[in-house]
Amino acid sequence: MTPHTDPESLYHTFHALKAERRLRNRDAAAALGISEGEAMASGVGRDAVRLTAPFDALFRRMPELGEVMALTRNEAAVHEKTGCFEQMSGDAKVGLALGSAIDLRIFYGRWAYGYAVTEQGPKGESRSLQFYDAHGDAVHKVFSRAGTDLAAWDRLVAEFAAADQSAGEKVAPRSAPAGDETPLDAIDAVAFRRDWLGMQDTHDFFPLLRRHKVSRRQAMQIAPEGHANRIGNDLTRSLLEVAAADGVSVMCFVGNPGMIQIHTGPVHRVEVMGPWLNVLDPGFNLHLRQDLVDQTWIVRKPTADGVVTSVELLDAAGETIALFFGERKPGKPEREDWRALVAQLGTADSLAA
Template sequence: MPTTTTRRNFQRLALGGAASLGLLGTAVRAAEPSLSERWDQLRASQPRLPARDAARQLGVSEAELLNTRAGGTVTRLRDGSDTAREAMRRVLGLGEIMALTRNENAVIETTGVPRPLPERLTRPAADPAAEAQRQRQLQSVVGYLGGPIDLRTDFSVWHFAFAVVQPGAQGKTSRSLQFFDAQGQAVHKVYLTEASDVAAYERLVAEFSAQASSGPLSVAPVLARPADRPDASVDQPGLQQAWGEITDVHQFSRLLSRFGVERQQAFRLAPAGKAVALQARAVRPLLQEAAARKVALMAFVGNAGVTEIYSGNIDKVQEVGGYFNVLDPKFNLHLRDSAFRSAWLLERGSIHSVEFFDDQGQLAVSFFGVHGRGEPQPAAWVELVRGLPRLAG
């Protein structure tokens, strides 16, 4: 039997060993690289890896990753939709910019000088209903409605904002404003060009900087996409009748809301011939033929917070780096069409369009023919889209 003294010695050894293990565990935890260090290591091995893809590999959002550079190449701006709205209004004073919007499998980049608000939105309307509509548009578009930089915005989604100044290509300095939603996912980015007003940019950053903000971001969890209603529970005759009564393609969103259906569900239940399933990779012949035939088009790429639209002709179309691209001087479109799983040729009213969806069922990109308000689409556009390869059966 061990003596009392021996038992006490064992206890001291045990406590000492536990303390040593505790210190060892603390040392191991302290040696774990920070997120910033892990990003440095990843960039060293993959120097051309985009921040969005780096964030995915590191298990964080893009905004969280960018925030690790705050105080250096990155200036964190004040949070909230009001900041985003007012900052985007100031962008109207920067001169030429490049506007970038993306979703998971499509990126659109348009270069130009954003126009001020349309005159019809700067004057109060006498009719109360028209004035209410004007106020809604003022809250939404902040000057970006038509013109080379054409955006449709929902600022309630915009949350985090950063100004980024860092070395760019060919030794030039890259300056940008980058906006993210509450989940830390990119909503919209504005890049300065050689023709931009750098002094106006610096004043904007100084005005909106969040000097008191530091430390990690508190991002919200990504919400799961709700399941579709069963087709059998949808009023299909009513939906088809409402589809047939469409006179303006903008009425389609009200149809979805009225019948409680998702876009592709509405396409499946549409009147015969009004929604035709295409091959998912039909985006390639669409862009190739539009370029070859000089058929002007409208390209829409969006996410929950903004949709960016390009209107005009395209020229250089090619595959690069796993994307199918339009690479023109003032317009770039990058489509990861290997992730496209469905496509639809749609006829709503007199308007023909094509929509492409990815492997998660999300709308990646859509195309329309360019036409004036109240005018028919060009016959060349209708002929082009009707000739796209259809899905067998």
């Protein structure tokens, strides 16, 4: 089907396809060859309200809404947390949402479009605030829940409604992936390993990659000995199942260029449905496409509090799908039960090999 159509025709085609094939918005948009943001924009004036920047000013008002569900995803993982926004900080470029349930690292510089959407579904009316990047790819969504203050929701939407409420959006075309990682033989691996071993905090890792012009995938390949070990992609299921059985409290990071969302705490109900590996807990859902995981690594980073261990999932392009850590606070050493669990994964993989 061609995406080159007027917003009204697109709106009807999009919703007819959704109903006929029982597709989610993202999948219906993909089937039409358009971005999800374009599909949402076709409903402006009907079931969507275009929101206006500055989006950081809007988003800092989230605590007014009470209980909501925050959703962040990438191509291979969906992370959902239900609770209240609490402490908000930041500026027009970056921000933080810190709280007992919703924990976000926000990169507003990547946000281009926003919509307040009202949809009718099998469970009744759904309200959401949806934010997209310049290409129309979803950055973050906030959904109403039973505990949402809908009067505050309506006030916020009215205050940030754009003057232009015409249907349709012209998004930027996606450029082809560059695929131009620095050749491994051009990287000073000795200096990179030295700086890796000199890290004092896990947050030093991103500057380390930028400074040496190394991708995350390359970092795994040239890491100091014993600091990055590749394991089988199927072991993420074991990680979650053992964590659930043994009560190991974890941190799960899922993100995209505009948002990183974090769950901290135990996991309980782990289920596999087709290609999806799921955590289905009250207040936290994780949906992970196992078939899109290309590499899984156990990674060890030195910090002032001792070594911190993570399990990191990468896709075929070397992009991060999800990161898992043991629950920890700055100034505290890594949990021994988490360290033992990860060591068990590595041993299991060695035995399988």
